[in-house]
Amino acid sequence: MADFLDEKLKEIDARLKELRPQVEEFKRLETARNALSGVTEDGTDSGTSRRRGPGRPRGSGSGRRGRPRGGNTRGKEALELVRSERPDVAVLDVAMPKLDGVELTRRLRSDPDTSAVRIVLLTARVQERDTDTGIAAGAHEYIRKPFSPQDLQERIAALLRQGSA
Secondary structure, X not given: OHHHHHHHHHHHHHXXXXXXXXXXXXXHXXXXXXXXXXXXXXXXXXXXXXXXXXXXXXXXOOOHHHOOOHHHOOHHHHHHHHHHHOOOEEEEEOOOOOOOHHHHHHHHHHOOOOOOOEEEEEEOOOOHHHHHHHHHHOOOEEEEOOOOHHHHHHHHXXXXXXXXX
C-alpha cells in the first residue's frame, strides 16, 4: 500500500510541475482582467463601479501594492502602471478619464520602452471609424462592449502566444 501511495504522490508532483506555466498564464490573464476599466464580470459597462475579484469584499478597490485597479483607473495612472510594470498585454478602456485609451495607446506605441506591449482596447463605441482609429493608434485588438469575458481571455491568450512565438 505504501508503494502505491508513493507512486501516486510522484504522479501528483509531476502533474503540478506541468501545471505551473498554466498557473502563471492564468495570473497574467487575471492581472489583465483586473485592469479593465468600467467593466463588470459579465462584460457590461458599469460606469464608475469597481470590480471585485473572488474573496474581495466590497470597497476593496485597490490592487496589490496599492496600485489602481478596475473601474476607476485613469488613463494617466494606466500609463504609469504600464511603464513601471511592462506587461505583455495591456487591456485598456477607450473611455478613461484624464487620458483616453486611444491616446494612451499612441503614447505607449511612441515610447521605445513600451512599444512592444500588446494592447487590447475595450469600448462601447460601435462606429467603424472608432475601430479604425483604435487600430491606427496601434491597438492589436478592438473589442466592443458588451463582450464575452471568455472571448477576451481567448484574445489575450492568442496575443500572448504570438508574443512568445
